Amino acid sequence: MIILGIHPGQHEASVCIFNNYTMLCAVALERLTRKKIDGGRIPIESINECLSIQNIQSKDVDAVVLGRGSFPWSYFTHFRGSRLAEGIVRKALKAEKNKNMERELVRYGHFNSESIFNSNKFLSDYGFRNNIPVKFFNHHLAHSLPALFHTNWDSALLYTADGGGDNVQYSHRNFKEEKIVTLYGDDIEMTRPMRIDSLGLAYGFATQALGYKINRHEGKLTGLAAYGKPVAQDELENHFKIDEKGQIKTKFVNNSAMRSFIFDIAMQISPEDMAASIQGLLESRIIHSLKSLSLKYNQTRVGLAGGVFGNVRLNQQLLEKLGLTEVFIYPAMSDQGLPAGGILQFLLERDGLQEWLKNRYSLENLYYGRDFGSKIDEYLSKNDDIMAITGNPSANAAKLIHDGKILAIYTKGMEYGPRALGARSILAAPIDSKINDTLNNRLGRSEFMPFAPVVTEEEAQKIFEINNTNSYAARFMTITCNVNKEWRKKIPAVVHIDGTARPQIIKHSINPLYYDILKSYTALSGIPVLINTSFNAHEEPIINDPEECANALLNSRVDAVVTEKMVYTHKKQ
Numbered sequence: 001m002i003i004l005g006i007h008p009g010q011h012e013a014s015v016c017i018f019n020n021y022t023m024l025c026a027v028a029l030e031r032l033t034r035k036k037i038d039g040g041r042i043p044i045e046s047i048n049e050c051l052s053i054q055n056i057q058s059k060d061v062d063a064v065v066l067g068r069g070s071f072p073w074s075y076f077t078h079f080r081g082s083r084l085a086e087g088i089v090r091k092a093l094k095a096e097k098n099k100n101m102e103r104e105l106v107r108y109g110h111f112n113s114e115s116i117f118n119s120n121k122f123l124s125d126y127g128f129r130n131n132i133p134v135k136f137f138n139h140h141l142a143h144s145l146p147a148l149f150h151t152n153w154d155s156a157l158l159y160t161a162d163g164g165g166d167n168v169q170y171s172h173r174n175f176k177e178e179k180i181v182t183l184y185g186d187d188i189e190m191t192r193p194m195r196i197d198s199l200g201l202a203y204g205f206a207t208q209a210l211g212y213k214i215n216r217h218e219g220k221l222t223g224l225a226a227y228g229k230p231v232a233q234d235e236l237e238n239h240f241k242i243d244e245k246g247q248i249k250t251k252f253v254n255n256s257a258m259r260s261f262i263f264d265i266a267m268q269i270s271p272e273d274m275a276a277s278i279q280g281l282l283e284s285r286i287i288h289s290l291k292s293l294s295l296k297y298n299q300t301r302v303g304l305a306g307g308v309f310g311n312v313r314l315n316q317q318l319l320e321k322l323g324l325t326e327v328f329i330y331p332a333m334s335d336q337g338l339p340a341g342g343i344l345q346f347l348l349e350r351d352g353l354q355e356w357l358k359n360r361y362s363l364e365n366l367y368y369g370r371d372f373g374s375k376i377d378e379y380l381s382k383n384d385d386i387m388a389i390t391g392n393p394s395a396n397a398a399k400l401i402h403d404g405k406i407l408a409i410y411t412k413g414m415e416y417g418p419r420a421l422g423a424r425s426i427l428a429a430p431i432d433s434k435i436n437d438t439l440n441n442r443l444g445r446s447e448f449m450p451f452a453p454v455v456t457e458e459e460a461q462k463i464f465e466i467n468n469t470n471s472y473a474a475r476f477m478t479i480t481c482n483v484n485k486e487w488r489k490k491i492p493a494v495v496h497i498d499g500t501a502r503p504q505i506i507k508h509s510i511n512p513l514y515y516d517i518l519k520s521y522t523a524l525s526g527i528p529v530l531i532n533t534s535f536n537a538h539e540e541p542i543i544n545d546p547e548e549c550a551n552a553l554l555n556s557r558v559d560a561v562v563t564e565k566m567v568y569t570h571k572k573q
Contacts, residue, residue, distance in 0.1 A: 005339030008069035012335035013039035015046035021359040026368040026416040030541040058127035070098035111190035139165030142341030147303030150363040156301040161308035169198035206278040209266035221275040223449025228272030230280035246292035300325040315479040331476035332417030369414025379546035389567040397562040398520030405559040420534035422514035428531040430493040444538035453494035459528040
């Protein structure tokens with residue numbers, strides 16, 4: 001059964017395709033339009049790209065699963081009178097305004113999405129077969145299910161947190177004895193007044209207060225926090241309390257009041273102290289909430305998802321402070337990951353939990369975009385300003401890196417989610433911290449956290465505090481860990497001021513080219529680590545197609561590009 005998942009969210013719209021329980025491909029809208037976190041509409045470009053990757057057509061799709069995001073007026077069946085007239089006028093003027101389904105459902109006090117959506121028109125407009133299932137998924141359930149599906153756990157807490165979705169900002173679910181019990185965050189919350197309790201939004205407001213963009217630059221604050229003191233943490237915590245159910249509650253009457261409060265604090269203290277204070281608030285409140293729930297339900301494993309858990313420092317603190325047996329963060333933890341979770345919800349409802357659990361599998365990689373294969377070599381080799389270096393690609397790439405060059409790897413399908421994991425990555429030597437300034441300058445970035453290290457599975461425990469509790473998460477750069485003291489001065493470019501790093505653990509079977517470059521570099525340098533950062537300039541999405549790759553090389557963002565077949569450099573270098 002071919003199932004198409006679509007998230008038409010206000011930001012990070014994305015699409016994926018499953019064949020029953022197997023994910024076949026996934027592409028975020030931003031990677032195609034080149035607009036960071038693009039959304040607010042049905043992502044037709046991503047739909048077409050996923051269909052094309054699988055060499056199928058709309059008529060081959062057997063079910064469509066949708067998030068409660070933005071749709072044209074004409075798809076809503078409850079618009080009548082003046083509201084319908086407004087929609088007709090807007091369409092005639094070519095200024096049709098999409099409407100958000102979540103807001104419409106809250107407005108009418110129910111959660112029956114299908115009752116207000118013209119599925120037949122949607123199916124017809126996009127070329128799908130008539131009368132195939134069209135189902136809507138719950139935002140936070142879709143966040144949480146992949147964090148369970150890609151484990152072999154027999155019990156766990158599933159905890160989500162983000163800026164908001166389906167009228168809530170969190171969800172808590174207890175998985176035990178082959179049952180998933182929703183503790184908070186189900187569809188019934190669509191019928192209740194919205195609560196103003198989002199730590200994700202509070203962190204976003206702090207990001208704004210320090211002059212950065214909300215939903216874009218929160219990671220800068222995570223890095224900056226280590227340079228400051230949490231002088232305002234207590235004041236912030238007074239406005240975020242944990243109730244007897246482990247739920248986070250605030251005193252704010254609306255989001256504007258929360259924003260004004262945070263902005264006022266930010267004006268009184270240094271940026272470093274503000275970052276440390278909001279980071280301290282996030283850690284203390286989430287830890288308190290999860291501790292309450294883990295003790296109550298006797299759980300030592302936690303599956304995490306939602307944009308808040310893009311905060312790698314938080315994830316480390318949760319693991320260590322709560323003494324968990326294991327933590328797993330779904331790598332596409334932001335709204336990009338929702339279509340996959342939505343399909344898993346569809347399958348859960350179709351087959352029941354026992355069958356669903358039988359189909360679980362460990363997540364090996366996130367290479368779910370288009371694999372351009374030899375097309376990248378064809379494109380680069382025909383450019384008169386680009387020169388190929390003959391010989392073993394991994395050995396040649398390692399030699400360039402050892403000589404201080406900045407190199408991009410372009411292989412396999414583009415990564416799903418926010419992290420570059422060796423398909424569209426920039427690699428550099430970690431032995432001199434000055435490389436961070438060089439990389440930031442060439443990529444137009446301003447980061448307070450060092451770049452991430454990549455390490456082989458065989459060497460990981462020698463360099464980092466890696467064990468069974470965090471090794472799975474560390475495959476996908478979703479958690480920081482302490483760097484062993486004897487290695488901190490050897491690889492300063494990837495070690496933060498607090499002695500931590502955000503490693504990616506790799507093995508040969510997943511990405512041989514990536515692995516072999518690292519092993520070849522180790523043979524030259526004695527250092528079993530490379531810098532891995534995403535292949536993109538500031539405010540750009542991760543590189544997708546060959547043209548974008550070539551432009552990065554020609555514009556001197558990188559010194560060289562390595563593919564499965566060859567290393568390429570700019571002739572003018």
